[in-house]
Amino acid sequence: MTATAPTPRLDVTPRLEVQGLFRSFEGREVVRDVSFSIQAGQVTCLLGPSGCGKSTTLRMIAGVDMQDRGKIFVDGQLICDTVFRVPPERRAIGLMFQDFALFPHLSVADNVAFGLSDPAREKRARVEDLLARVHLAHHIDHFPHELSGGEQQRVALARALAPRPRILLMDEPFSGLDERLRDDIRDETLSLLKEEGTAVLLVTHEPQEAMRMADEILLMRGGRIVQGGAPYNLYNAPVDRAAAAFFSDIN
Ligand code: ADP
Numbered sequence: 001m002t003a004t005a006p007t008p009r010l011d012v013t014p015r016l017e018v019q020g021l022f023r024s025f026e027g028r029e030v031v032r033d034v035s036f037s038i039q040a041g042q043v044t045c046l047l048g049p050s051g052c053g054k055s056t057t058l059r060m061i062a063g064v065d066m067q068d069r070g071k072i073f074v075d076g077q078l079i080c081d082t083v084f085r086v087p088p089e090r091r092a093i094g095l096m097f098q099d100f101a102l103f104p105h106l107s108v109a110d111n112v113a114f115g116l117s118d119p120a121r122e123k124r125a126r127v128e129d130l131l132a133r134v135h136l137a138h139h140i141d142h143f144p145h146e147l148s149g150g151e152q153q154r155v156a157l158a159r160a161l162a163p164r165p166r167i168l169l170m171d172e173p174f175s176g177l178d179e180r181l182r183d184d185i186r187d188e189t190l191s192l193l194k195e196e197g198t199a200v201l202l203v204t205h206e207p208q209e210a211m212r213m214a215d216e217i218l219l220m221r222g223g224r225i226v227q228g229g230a231p232y233n234l235y236n237a238p239v240d241r242a243a244a245a246f247f248s249d250i251n
């Protein structure tokens with residue numbers, strides 16, 4: 001008789017799950033019944049025109065704004081509903097915003113180490129490792145003003161990933177950068193995110209960026225997710241004319 005190896009259990013608990021989020025400002029609903037989930041190692045892009053509710057959705061997940069209705073789970077654990085709320089700093093969620101600047105008075109090394117509570121030697125090793133992987137090892141003792149915009153952005157990515165967040169939320173992180181730099185930084189960012197295995201929610205209004213970076217795109221309009229799926233499914237089979245028009249400037 002042959003022994004049967006135990007069947008490996010597929011871990012299907014999403015890193016992040018949101019269920020039925022709603023948010024109104026002054027009686028106007030700007031996020032309506034938004035639900036989705038993201039697995040470890042997956043990059044999901046929340047894509048839609050300016051004002052459609054992307055940043056509001058992201059802020060509720062970060063815990064700096066609160067939904068009127070709906071639930072948020074990290075690793076299957078409830079972190080927020082309308083009565084229960086884990087504070088932002090205890091959500092194991094990293095943030096990277098366009099205007100989330102580096103601390104000007106701290107060196108590159110100290111910026112990256114900022115959120116780390118590890119002992120000094122481990123902290124230094126993590127900082128050196130991350131800076132090497134964003135090709136900035138030679139700038140470790142420099143200050144932010146000595147770096148280009150693209151280099152500062154890579155330091156900001158290293159800083160966001162240093163504490164090994166379960167989830168990284170990125171809100172239009174590349175929109176302040178020179179057009180010529182963006183594709184390189186997108187590719188470099190993506191490879192680091194994949195190596196780290198972080199679950200990522202990336203907010204953008206640029207279809208090109210979502211097509212380049214996403215495993216899954218959630219197309220948002222007027223506070224709702226109108227279509228979700230793999231980039232080429234949305235591109236090849238847009239849900240309606242407006243979705244088709246939105247993707248039409250990609251070549
Ligand atoms: P996006 O990030 O997709 O551009 P936002 O989530 O920032 O959109 O905003 C969605 C809508 O909600 C916009 O009409 C915006 O003006 C409004 N809004 C966002 N935050 C507030 C607020 N704190 N008070 C009032 N209105 C807000």
Ligand code: MG
Nearest residue numbers: 054055056171
């Ligand atoms: Mg926004």
